[in-house]
Amino acid sequence: MSDLPTRLFRFLNRTSLVxxxxxxxxxxxxLALLAPGAAKSVSLLGDLFVAALKAAAPILVFTLVAASLANHQRGQPTHIRPILGLYVLGTLSAAVTAVVASFIFPTSLTLVASATDVAPPSGVAQVLKTLLFNVVDNPVHALLEGNFIGILAWAVALGIAFRSAGEGTRTLVADVSAGVTQIVKLIIRCAPLGIFGLVANTLATSGFGVLLGYAQLLAVLVxxxxxxxxxLNPLIVYWQIRRNPYPLVFTCLRESGLTAFFTRSSAANIPVNLQLCQRLGLHKDxxxxxxxxxxxxNMAGAAITISVLTLAxxxxxxxxxxxxxxxxxxILxxxxxCGASGVAGGSxxxxxxxxxxxxxxxxxxxxxxxxxFIIGVVQDSVETALNSSTDVLFTAASCIAHGDTVEAD
Structure with missing residues (x-):
């Protein structure tokens, strides 16, 4: 009997996380179908999992980026600029796809009373202004609020500054990053329990009956x-790597998109994506x-949501x-x-x-x-899955194109 926990631990280690x-x-x-009441009671598992990911993601990003830049050796290859180009190309192509789909399958809405009191931005200038102010946000406030633009800005600045620091300082930063990474790996191992709680509670609470009235709209969006x-993404990847893109595409969808679908948060899925990139053998810098x-x-899903609902x-x-x-x-x-993450309420x-x-x-x-908001239980899940899995996909495609070895299974 005393060996049961050990056997269970070994079994879980041998079994794929997916x-x-x-x-x-x-x-x-x-559970949601057989016992809706019990399904609602396990929502705590899902809430804890998402909260833990959201809590860990800002610290992980800050320490990982700072450590990567601080310990970067001159002459080592990085491919950030081509990846940025793929992000822009993918988002714009997704918007064009949504516009074409809306013309082919025109959709009408039954307009309802507003479900939110949050004021939208008054123009593109306000969106850009919000992003600029997020860049110069107080680093402590950025970490507390999950402002990843501000976190990135401070991590890059400190990482570059630490490149001229002593060996001990740079080693300390790398060790802190490794420690946070280990904590995140433990959180990710709890994903099965978190997904169980999220799915059971969502189906028991909302169901899908309310979505039937918007079936055509959802069909165009999804x-x-x-x-x-x-x-579209496989075509872009093929243009980069000149070989069958689907093994890599399906790996990213399975191991990144699946988790993002249920967490419905690109920020919460950052640790999952970082771990997947490590398993794929990508360049850490x-x-x-x-x-x-x-x-x-990189918000292809958000571009589709904005385009489809606007044309509806x-x-x-x-x-x-x-x-x-x-x-x-x-274009708009x-x-x-691209500015959706800087605005409360997202896309x-x-x-x-x-x-x-x-x-x-x-x-x-x-x-x-x-x-x-009514169709958000499906729309937001699929949108986040597309956005988050594409981050890994385009990063991997650029690394392959520049000679890094990637194994997608």
């Missing part, structure tokens, strides 16, 4: 995101910066859209998506900004935002 997560997913679905994940940066600006509002109000307006919407959606509260392009009043636009 397989354990799938078991937790199935168990959560079964269909566009799946097209980007399974067609590259992914320690590109992954947290991607979580703030346009179609509902019978507003004609010409080619130039569609192009402008794609891509820019807004949904940037919809009024895009609606203003077509002269839609703010009170009507906020009703569209309310629709977004």
């Amino acid at each position: 397989a354990q997560i799938l078991v937790g997913l199935i168990a959560g679905i079964v 269909g566009s995101m799946l097209f980007v994940a399974l067609v 590259t992914y320690s910066v590109s992954i947290p940066l991607g979580a703030t600006i 509002a346009v179609n509902t109000l019978n507003i004609s859209v010409d080619l130039l307006s569609a192009i402008l919407l794609s 959606a891509a820019v807004c998506a 949904l509260l940037l919809i009024p900004l895009a609606c203003s392009l077509f002269g839609i009043p703010n009170d009507v636009a906020m009703q569209v935002v309310a629709v977004g």
